[in-house]
Amino acid sequence: MLIVTAKVPKRKLAFGVALAAMACCCALVLNLGTSAVREVASPSVPDPKGVKTNEDRVAYLADFGWQVSPEPIATQEMLIPKEMDESYNEYLALQSGQGFDLEKYAGKRAKRYTYEITNYPTGEAGVQVNLLIYKNTIIAGEVLSPQLDGFLHGLAMP
Known part of the structure; x- marks a missing residue:
C-alpha cells in the first residue's frame, strides 16, 4: 500500500x-x-387497470398506435391453466417482456377480446390483436396474423 x-x-x-x-x-x-x-x-406504457368498456379497450390499443375495428370480432371466456407446461414458455416470455405476469392469474377465468387491426404497418389485412382481461385489468395481449405463415408479437407497434 x-x-x-x-x-x-x-x-x-x-x-x-x-x-x-x-x-x-x-x-x-x-x-x-x-x-x-x-x-x-x-414513451409511456398505457395503464392496464380500469379497462371496463369496449371504448376503454379501443383507447388502450390506440395508446399503442393501433386503429382497430370499433367492436371486437370475437369475445371468449377462458380458463387460464393452473399449471403451465413448457409449451407456454415462449408465450409467457412475450407477456413478461411487456410487463404482464400471466402466471399470477393461473387457474382464473378471464375474457379474451379480439379486434381486427386496420393500420398494420405492412398494410397486411386480417391482422388481429387480443386483449386478455381479468376483473377490468389487462393481464396479457398480443398482435398476430392468423395466416399460415403468420406472426405473433407484443402490443407495441413494430
Missing part, C-alpha cells in the same frame, strides 16, 4: 473545493436541460 501526504495551505484548499463545487453545479445545470427532454420524449 502506498500513502502520499502533502501540505496544502488552507486558502488553496478552500479555493480548490470551491472550484470543484462550481464545476459540479455547472455540470448539473447543463445536464438538467437534456434529462428533462429525455423524460418528455420517452
Whole structure:
C-alpha cells in the first residue's frame, strides 16, 4: 500500500473545493436541460387497470398506435391453466417482456377480446390483436396474423 501526504495551505484548499463545487453545479445545470427532454420524449406504457368498456379497450390499443375495428370480432371466456407446461414458455416470455405476469392469474377465468387491426404497418389485412382481461385489468395481449405463415408479437407497434 502506498500513502502520499502533502501540505496544502488552507486558502488553496478552500479555493480548490470551491472550484470543484462550481464545476459540479455547472455540470448539473447543463445536464438538467437534456434529462428533462429525455423524460418528455420517452414513451409511456398505457395503464392496464380500469379497462371496463369496449371504448376503454379501443383507447388502450390506440395508446399503442393501433386503429382497430370499433367492436371486437370475437369475445371468449377462458380458463387460464393452473399449471403451465413448457409449451407456454415462449408465450409467457412475450407477456413478461411487456410487463404482464400471466402466471399470477393461473387457474382464473378471464375474457379474451379480439379486434381486427386496420393500420398494420405492412398494410397486411386480417391482422388481429387480443386483449386478455381479468376483473377490468389487462393481464396479457398480443398482435398476430392468423395466416399460415403468420406472426405473433407484443402490443407495441413494430
